Amino acid sequence: MKGLFHIFMVVFATLCLNPMGGVxxxxxxxxxxxxxxxxxxxxxxxxxxxxxxxIDIPYSVQRIDNVDYKFxxxxxxxxxxxxxxxxxxxxRYGNHDVRISIRGFGSRSNSGIRGVxxxxxxxxxxxxxxxxxxxxxxxNSVGSIEIVKGNSSSLYTNAPGGVINFINDNKFIxxxxxxxxxxxSFDLRVNGFKTGIRTENYGFLTTYSYHHAKGYRAHxxxxxxxxxxxxxxxxxxxxxxxxxGYFVDGLIRLPGSLTREQFxxxxxxxxxxxxxxxxxxxxxxxRVGLRYNGFFDDDxxxxxxxxxxxxxxxFERTAGNYRIIxxxxxGASTRYTYRGSLFGQANEFSVGSDLLYQSGPIExxxxxxxxxxxxxxxxxxxxxxxxxxxxxxxFTLVSQKLNLLLTGRYDKVVFNSRDQLLEVRxxxxxxxxxxxxxxxxxxxxxxxxxxxxxxxxxxxPAGNELDNYGTSSKPxxxxxxxxxxxxxxxxxxGVKGTITDLESVIINSFYFEATFFNMLINDEIxxxxxxxxxxxxxxxxxxxxxxxxxxxxxxxxxxxxxGSYTYSDFKYDQYIARVINNSGATIDSDFSGNIVPSVPKHxxxxxxxxxxxxxxxxxxxxxxxxxxxxxxxTDDQNSExxxxxxxxxxxxxxxxxxxxxxxxxSGGINNIFDRRYVAFININSTQKEFYExxxxxxxxxxxxxxxxxx
Numbered sequence: 024m025k026g027l028f029h030i031f032m033v034v035f036a037t038l039c040l041n042p043m044g045g046v047x048x049x050x051x052x053x054x055x056x057x058x059x060x061x062x063x064x065x066x067x068x069x070x071x072x073x074x075x076x077x078i079d080i081p082y083s084v085q086r087i088d089n090v091d092y093k094f095x096x097x098x099x100x101x102x103x104x105x106x107x108x109x110x111x112x113x114x115r116y117g118n119h120d121v122r123i124s125i126r127g128f129g130s131r132s133n134s135g136i137r138g139v140x141x142x143x144x145x146x147x148x149x150x151x152x153x154x155x156x157x158x159x160x161x162x163n164s165v166g167s168i169e170i171v172k173g174n175s176s177s178l179y180t181n182a183p184g185g186v187i188n189f190i191n192d193n194k195f196i197x198x199x200x201x202x203x204x205x206x207x208s209f210d211l212r213v214n215g216f217k218t219g220i221r222t223e224n225y226g227f228l229t230t231y232s233y234h235h236a237k238g239y240r241a242h243x244x245x246x247x248x249x250x251x252x253x254x255x256x257x258x259x260x261x262x263x264x265x266x267x268g269y270f271v272d273g274l275i276r277l278p279g280s281l282t283r284e285q286f287x288x289x290x291x292x293x294x295x296x297x298x299x300x301x302x303x304x305x306x307x308x309x310r311v312g313l314r315y316n317g318f319f320d321d322d323x324x325x326x327x328x329x330x331x332x333x334x335x336x337x338f339e340r341t342a343g344n345y346r347i348i349x350x351x352x353x354g355a356s357t358r359y360t361y362r363g364s365l366f367g368q369a370n371e372f373s374v375g376s377d378l379l380y381q382s383g384p385i386e387x388x389x390x391x392x393x394x395x396x397x398x399x400x401x402x403x404x405x406x407x408x409x410x411x412x413x414x415x416x417x418f419t420l421v422s423q424k425l426n427l428l429l430t431g432r433y434d435k436v437v438f439n440s441r442d443q444l445l446e447v448r449x450x451x452x453x454x455x456x457x458x459x460x461x462x463x464x465x466x467x468x469x470x471x472x473x474x475x476x477x478x479x480x481x482x483x484p485a486g487n488e489l490d491n492y493g494t495s496s497k498p499x500x501x502x503x504x505x506x507x508x509x510x511x512x513x514x515x516x517g518v519k520g521t522i523t524d525l526e527s528v529i530i531n532s533f534y535f536e537a538t539f540f541n542m543l544i545n546d547e548i549x550x551x552x553x554x555x556x557x558x559x560x561x562x563x564x565x566x567x568x569x570x571x572x573x574x575x576x577x578x579x580x581x582x583x584x585x586g587s588y589t590y591s592d593f594k595y596d597q598y599i600a601r602v603i604n605n606s607g608a609t610i611d612s613d614f615s616g617n618i619v620p621s622v623p624k625h626x627x628x629x630x631x632x633x634x635x636x637x638x639x640x641x642x643x644x645x646x647x648x649x650x651x652x653x654x655x656x657t658d659d660q661n662s663e664x665x666x667x668x669x670x671x672x673x674x675x676x677x678x679x680x681x682x683x684x685x686x687x688x689s690g691g692i693n694n695i696f697d698r699r700y701v702a703f704i705n706i707n708s709t710q711k712e713f714y715e716x717x718x719x720x721x722x723x724x725x726x727x728x729x730x731x732x733x
Contacts, residue, residue: 066086068080068084068086068169068171068188069145069169069188069190070084070142070169070170070171070186070187070188071084071171071175071178071186072178072179072358072373072375072413072415073360073371073373073415073417075417077519078466078469078470078471078472078519078520078521079426079464079466079472080464080474081426081428081462081463081464081474081475081476082171082172082173082175082462082474082476083109083171083172083173083515083517083519083536083538083571084169084170084171084172085107085169085170085172085573086167086168086169086170087103087104087107087167087168087170088166088167089162089165089166089167089192092162093676093687093689094644094646094674094675094676094678094687094689094725095646095674095689095691096205096207096674096691096693096723096725097162097163097205097213097725098205098207098211098213098234098236098723099112099114099121100112100114100121100123100157100160100162101114101121102162103162103168104123104168104170104187105628105648105650106585106586106587106628106630106648107170107172107573107587108536108538108571108572108573108587108588108589109125109126109172109538109569109571109589110123110124110125110170110172110589111123111124111125111130111589111622111623111626112124113621113702113703113704114702114703114717115702115703115715116238116240116243116245116275116277116278120134120156120275120277120304121136121157122136122621122703123136123139123141123187124138124139124184124621124622125138125139125172125173125184125185126172126173126184126185126540126542126567126569126591127184127542127567127591127593127619127622128183128184128185128482129184130619130620130621130622130706131547131548131549131550131559131621131706133550133557133705133706134487135154135155135156136149136154136155136156136157137153137154137155137181137482137485138153138181138182138183138184138482139155139182139184139185139186139187140153140155140175140179140180140181140182140185140186140187141155141157141186141187141189142186142187142188142189143159143160143188143189143190143191143267143269144188144189144190144191144253144265144267144312145188145190145314145330146267146310146312146314146330146332146354147179147354147377147379148160149181150350150352150379150381150407150485150486151180151352151379151380151381151407151408151409151436152181152407152409152436152438152483152484152485152486153180153181153182153482153483153485154485154486154487156306158247158249158271158273158306158308159249159251159269159271159308159310160189161230161232161249161251163203163213163215163217163230163232164191164192164217164228164230164232164249164251165189165190165191165192166190166191166192166193166194167190167192168187168188168189168190169186169187169188169190170185170186170187171185171186171187171188172184172185172538172571173185173476173513173515173538173540174460174476174478174479174480174511174513174515174542176432176434176458176460176478176479176480176481176482177413177415177430177431177432177458177459177460177478177479178413178415178430178432179377179432180377180379180409180411180432180434180436181434181436181481181482181483182480183480183481183482183509183511183513191228191230191251191253191267192217192219192228192230193219193226193228193253193255195219195221195226195228196221197221197731197732197733198218198219198220198221198731198732199218199219199729199730199731199732200216200217200218200729200730200732201216201217201218201685201727201728201729201730202215202216202727202728202729203215203216203217203232203725203726203727204725204726204727205723205724205725205726206723206724206725207721207722207723207724208239208720208721208722208723209236209237209238209239209721210235210236210237211235211236211237211721211723212233212234212235212236213232213233213234213235214232214233215230215231215232215233215249216230216231217229217230217231218230224256224257225254225255225256226253226254226255226256227252227253227254227255228251228252228253228254229250229251229252230249230250230251230252231248231249231250232247232248232249233246233247233248233249234246234247234249234273235247238276238278239291239716239718239719239721240278240291240292240293240716241278241291241292241293241298242276242277242278242293242297242298242302243275243276243277243278243293244275244276245273245274245275245276246273246274247271247272247273248270248271248272248273249269249270249271249273250268250269250270250271251268251269252266252267252268252269253265253266253267253268254266254267259317261317261318261319261321261323262315262316262317262318263315263316263317264313264314264315264316265312265313265314265315265316266311266312266313267310267311267312267313267314267332268309268310268311268312269309269310270308270309271306271307271308271309272306272307273305273306274303274304274305274306275303275304275306276301276302276303277297277302277303277304278292278293278294278297278298278302278715279293279294279296279297279298279302279712280294280703280705280708280712280713280714280715281294281712281713281714281715281716282710282711282712282713282714283663283711283713283714285712285714286701286714286716290699290714290716291716291719294712297342299392300341300342300343300390300392300393301341301392301393301394302341302342302393303339303340303341303393304338304339304340304341305338305339305340306336306337306338307335307336307337308334308335308336308337309334309335310332310333310334310335311332311333312330312331312332312333313330313331313332314328314329314330314331315327315328315329315330316328316329323362324361324362324363325359325360325361326358326359326360326361326362327357327358327359327360328356328357328358328359328360328375329355329356329357330354330355330356330357331353331354331355332353332354332355333351333352333353333354334350334351334352334353334354334381335350335351335352336348336349336350336351336352336381336383337349337350341390341393342390343390343556344387344388344389344390344400344401345387345388345389345390345394345395345396346385346386346387346388347384347385347386347387347388347395348383348384348385348386349383349384350381350382350383351381351382351383352379352380352381352382353378353379353380353381354377354378354379354380355377355378356375356376356377356378357375357376358373358374358375359373359374359375360372360373361373365418368418368419368420368422369419369422370416370417370418370419371416371417372414372415372416372417373414373415373416374412374413374414375412375413375414376410376411376412376413377409377410377411377412377413378408378409378410378411379407379408379409380406380407380408380409381406381407381408382404382405382406382407383404383405384402384403384404384405384443385401385402385403385404385405386399386401386402387399387400387401387402388400399444401442401444402442402443402444403440403441403442403443403448403501404440404441404443405438405439405440405441405486406437406438406439406440407436407437407438407439407486408436408437408439409434409435409436409437410434410435411432411433411434411435412432412433413430413431413432413433414430414431414432415428415429415430415431416428416429416430423466423469424465424466425463425464425465425466426463426464426465427461427462427463428460428461428462428463428464428476429459429460429461430459430460430461430462430478431457431458431459431460432457432458433455433456433457433458434454434455434456434458434481434483435453435454435455436453436454436455436483437451437452437453437454438450438451438452438453438486438489438502439451440501440502442501448499448500448501449501450500450501450502450504452489452502452504454481454483454484454508456481456508456510458478458479458480458481459478459479460476460477460478460479460513461476461477461478462474462475462476462477462478463475463476467518467520468520470520470521470522470523471518471519471520471521471522472518472519472520473516473517473518474515474516474517474518474519475514475515475516475517476513476514476515477512477513477514478512478513479510479511479512479513480510480511480513481508481509481510482508482509482510482548483508484503484506484507484508484548484559488503488506488548488559489502489503489506489559490502490503490556490558490559491503491504491558492553492556492558493553494553503558503559505560505561506548506559506560506561507546507561508546508548509544509545509546509547509548509561510544510545510546511542511543511544511545512542512543513540513541513542514540514541514542515538515539515540515541516538516539516540517536517537517538517539517571518535518536518537519534519535519536519537520534520535520536521533521534521535529578529579530576530577530578531577531578531579531580532575532576532577533574533575533576533577534573534574534575534576535573535574535575536571536572536573536574537570537571537572537573538570538571539568539569539570540567540568540569540570540571541566541567541568541569542565542566542567542568543564543565543566544564544565544566544567545563545564546561546562546563547561547562547565548560548561549561549562549659549706549707550706550707551600551659551707551709552707552708552709552710553709560600562595562597562598562600562614562659563595563596563597563598563599563615564595564596564597564598565593565594565595565596565598565619566593566594566596567591567592567593567594567619568592568593569589569590569591569592569593570588570589570590571587571588571589571590572586572587572588572589573586573587573588574586574587581633581634581635581636582631582632582633583631583632583633583634584629584630584631585628585629585630585632586627586628586629586630587626587627587628588625588626588627588628589625589626589627590624590625591622591623591624591625591626592624593618593619593622594616594617594618594619595614595615595616595617595618595619595659596615596616597615598613598614598615598617598659599611599612599613599614599615600612600614600659612660614659614660614661617656617659617660617661618656618661619656619659620655620656620657620658620659620661620704620706620707621655621656621657621704621706622655623652623653623654623655623667624653625651625652625653625667626651626652626653627649627650627651627652628648628649628650628651629648629649630646630647630648630649631646631647632644632645632646632647633645633646640679640680640681641677641678641679642677642678642679643675643676643677643678644674644675644676644677644678644689645673645674645675645676646673646674646675647671647672647673648671648672648673648674649669649670649671650668650669650670650671650672651667651668651669651670652667652668652669653667654666654667655701655704657704657705657706657707657708657713657714658706658707658708658713659706659707662711663711663713665700665701665704665713665714666700666701668698668700668701668717669698670693670694670698670700670717671694671695671696672691672692672693672694672695673691673692673693673695674689674690674691675689675690675691676688676689676690677689683730683731683732683733684728684729684730685727685728685729685730685731686726686727686728686729687725687726687727687729688724688725688726688727689724689725690722690723690724690725691722691723692720692721692722693718693720693721693722693723694717694718694719694720694721695720696720697719697720698719699716699719700716700717701713701714701715701716701717702715702716702717702718703715703717
């Protein structure tokens with residue numbers, strides 16, 4: 024690592040001595056790549072279920088391209104999305120066990136992602152009940168990421184917080200082959216390849232990654248094999264056909280959460296109970312999807328989009344018992360769009376549907392030090408289905424100025440669990456709702472817009488959230504009869520835009536966004552523990568108010584500043600909870616007026632980067648990032664609070680392009696000052712095991728070798 028430090032100092036000194044150098048003009052990093060993220064009047068996204076420019080969408084929307092993080096570490100989703108305002112990431116052990124929350128939605132999940140719809144190439148990674156794990160997301164394969172923040176329940180099921188669409192990098196022009204290798208602290212190793220074949224009629228992308236790390240905590244090692252493929256062809260001039268596929272296989276060991284006393288003594292130790300159980304998760308999953316997109320007419324006024332896919336998932340999870348979950352699923356979505364006029368003004372109307380279904384057995388055995396015992400403790404067959412229908416209409420009220428967007432969705436989510444051992448424990452639960460939304464977008468200038476929206480969201484419980492507990496109204500029923508969906512009324516008001524002057528010596532481009540939001544939530548679903556197991560219940564009423572600020576400034580050619588700040592004021596207005604204390608007594612507690620746990624009041628990210636062209640084909644890169652996150656409450660009672668933390672990261676890189684060959688070398692130091700901090704909070708633990716540590720100081724280095732074919 025001393026050699027890496029020396030390289031860092033040499034590059035830093037060189038960049039400082041040559042501050043007015045230009046930006047490299049290569050196939051992978053052109054001037055257009057450098058500024059395109061600012062020009063939101065030209066960027067088109069698909070995550071809003073329509074092809075529109077960001078400036079014309081009355082939501083808070085961002086798109087990140089892989090050129091924006093090509094020098095960075097790509098292990099965790101936090102490596103890529105930490106600078107998005109309104110988005111808060113709590114990473115436990117890396118990319119495959121992360122809590123993603125937008126405006127507080129998703130913060131309740133102690134495992135997996137909830138309240139935020141996750142898509143891969145537009146196809147749901149989220150299961151029919153909204154639960155999501157992102158093992159299949161490989162940032163070496165991803166070409167762009169679209170983030171839609173705020174209530175999206177009128178377009179997607181179980182999406183009150185928003186939508187994140189990861190899109191594989193199939194927009195390449197020429198055939199290529201790239202080998203990538205990354206290593207770092209705690210025995211981190213990532214190896215793989217990415218290849219694309221482009222012909223006149225076809226495009227084919229394949230990426231394979233192998234990830235292995237020992238982990239920075241005891242008992243936290245993991246490994247993953249990830250394969251992603253995309254095949255694209257154009258049967259006619261007016262249509263496209265895609266085949267998507269992935270396969271994932273891996274294991275992650277879980278070190279568990281710690282009490283404050285344990286954390287203060289050694290934040291990187293393992294919870295001895297989890298070590299004794301050999302707590303881990305083994306995952307094998309795959310998906311194959313087909314998509315057709317086409318137009319009916321030469322004027323492209325009538326468009327149809329049809330997607331179908333099948334999934335296979337296999338999980339083994341060891342905790343108090345040894346649980347095996349096998350699930351097979353099918354899904355389909357359709358959308359028809361008409362682009363025409365109404366009352367002499369431009370109008371776009373869409374109608375669509377989604378179908379998701381999965382089923383399979385859940386087996387529970389004795390857990391004998393991480394080994395599956397012979398005694399079958401439980402066997403149930405679980406089927407989950409989700410049927411949804413939606414519409415949206417974008418109507419121009421004032422040409423080139425004012426647009427009205429109306430959307431609405433009906434969802435029906437059904438859980439059918441059948442106990443194969445005790446017939447009396449069979450259960451069926453249905454949740455259904457219609458969620459409308461109205462939004463206005465007013466363009467102050469061609470590149471600056473103000474927007475506002477009001478809508479209703481609906482979030483049904485996930486399958487694991489419906490696990491029944493001993494003090495429910497029907498304790499012998501298989502599914503919790505007392506848990507209801509959470510619903511909310513959502514209001515937001517914002518402004519976004521770009522000011523661009525490419526001829527200016529200072530401030531070439533300035534992108535900004537500011538959004539105020541207020542949400543009133545009824546029956547918020549929150550976790551609690553009973554006799555060491557996690558269950559879920561409804562709180563009464565929650566009020567969430569917040570402000571999101573973001574800026575992306577090209578100060579001078581090659582010198583770029585990015586900043587984001589999120590203010591969150593989330594409180595329980597009304598919440599009476601029945602709890603069982605450590606002595607076994609049942610008491611009613613009033614949490615009204617308390618702060619919602621696991622959400623920081625202040626979340627700040629600042630980054631300054633500089634790209635410098637040394638010679639015609641060699642570019643250097645240097646970036647520093649500062650993160651500041653305030654402390655968070657650990658439970659609904661607000662009995663404890665984690666400390667805030669400040670993290671400083673740095674990245675350096677060299678990009679060499681010579682004829683058909685590209686060599687990219689990068690490295691960095693994260694958490695330079697080796698701060699000890701709480702990165703993940705295990706909410707509402709009755710044993711006060713709330714805390715999980717973030718990564719200490721760690722290093723990484725990456726080498727990418729690429730060849731572009733003629």
